[in-house]
Amino acid sequence: MRTATARAGDPGSTLPSAPAGSAPTADDALARARQGDLEAFETLVHRYERLVFSLALHVLHDRARAEEVAQEVFLQFFRALGQIESDAHAVFWLRRVTGHRAIDAARREPGRPHLPIDAVPSLAIVRRDHDPLLADALTKLVAGLPPRARTVVVLRYQEDLDPTEIAALLEVPLNTVKSQLKRALAVLRGRAEALRGSRT
Amino acid sequence: MTVEDQLRAALRRKEAPAGFAARVVSRAARERPDAAPSAPAARPRSRWVALGMAASLALATGSGLVFLDRQKEAEARHARALVIEALRVTNAELSHIQSRVTARADRGHADHE
Numbered sequence: 554m555r556t557a558t559a560r561a562g563d564p565g566s567t568l569p570s571a572p573a574g575s576a577p578t579a580d581d582a583l584a585r586a587r588q589g590d591l592e593a594f595e596t597l598v599h600r601y602e603r604l605v606f607s608l609a610l611h612v613l614h615d616r617a618r619a620e621e622v623a624q625e626v627f628l629q630f631f632r633a634l635g636q637i638e639s640d641a642h643a644v645f646w647l648r649r650v651t652g653h654r655a656i657d658a659a660r661r662e663p664g665r666p667h668l669p670i671d672a673v674p675s676l677a678i679v680r681r682d683h684d685p686l687l688a689d690a691l692t693k694l695v696a697g698l699p700p701r702a703r704t705v706v707v708l709r710y711q712e713d714l715d716p717t718e719i720a721a722l723l724e725v726p727l728n729t730v731k732s733q734l735k736r737a738l739a740v741l742r743g744r745a746e747a748l749r750g751s752r753t
Numbered sequence: 754m755t756v757e758d759q760l761r762a763a764l765r766r767k768e769a770p771a772g773f774a775a776r777v778v779s780r781a782a783r784e785r786p787d788a789a790p791s792a793p794a795a796r797p798r799s800r801w802v803a804l805g806m807a808a809s810l811a812l813a814t815g816s817g818l819v820f821l822d823r824q825k826e827a828e829a830r831h832a833r834a835l836v837i838e839a840l841r842v843t844n845a846e847l848s849h850i851q852s853r854v855t856a857r858a859d860r861g862h863a864d865h866e
């Protein structure tokens with residue numbers, strides 16, 4: 554499923570990268586960007602923008618705020634280019650920084666209460682005439698989770714990371730990640746079944 | 754389709770807004786102008802112009818001061834020459850007067866004897 558929606562050459566995806574020699578590699582672009590080459594830096598931004606923007610968007614559920622966070626992440630990346638060793642390192646670094654920044658931004662959300670994970674609003678209250686797709690409903694449900702649990706779910710299902718990788722990225726204990734995923738899935742499964750029941 | 758599959762579909766990566774990369778690069782260029790390949794070299798050029806103007810001003814001021822200095826020196830030399838000439842004339846006059854007084858005194862002694 555993940556691979557079906559990923560773009561060829563997407564960093565961190567399971568699809569193969571572009572054929573060697575057809576374009577400068579990410580590592581080449583990194584090397585040139587470290588020397589102050591802004592065109593190379595733009596190549597890197599294009600390469601990673603879907604990863605960073607989508608992660609921020611799925612956590613914040615607000616395109617303007619997601620772009621704001623994503624821009625800040627890339628500026629921080631620009632300042633840290635000297636420490637980035639490879640494409641894989643860049644992907645790890647961007648996921649970690651975006652995850653932390655998105656959590657911070659979500660905690661500052663104006664007017665949105667941070668509900669305990671069991672108090673996520675039911676799919677039954679989603680206005681299906683305006684938002685009939687289950688995917689949209691699930692996105693809204695995820696956006697209602699507490700910021701850290703939200704980020705854990707997005708890293709798990711957008712980036713296809715396993716709990717160990719998520720724990721390393723967010724610098725939290727593995728058991729915390731596992732329990733947050735388990736509880737979030739249970740809640741979402743219950744809401745999804747409720748939605749199916751209400752449709753039949 | 755499981756809930757996990759549905760989550761993967763719902764949370765798939767989305768396209769960034771149009772022009773996103775250009776906006777990021779523009780901010781990065783403002784942050785580090787030396788890294789921008791198209792950054793104008795206005796600052797170094799204006800620095801050289803400022804240095805040139807300062808040097809010209811210093812040269813003009815220095816030349817003026819030297820000119821004034823030399824003019825004052827010439828005037829001083831002229832004044833000194835006038836004073837020396839005046840002293841020389843005065844000295845000559847005094848010598849003449851002294852010789853006349855001496856001559857008269859000598860004549861008076863002779864008449865008395």
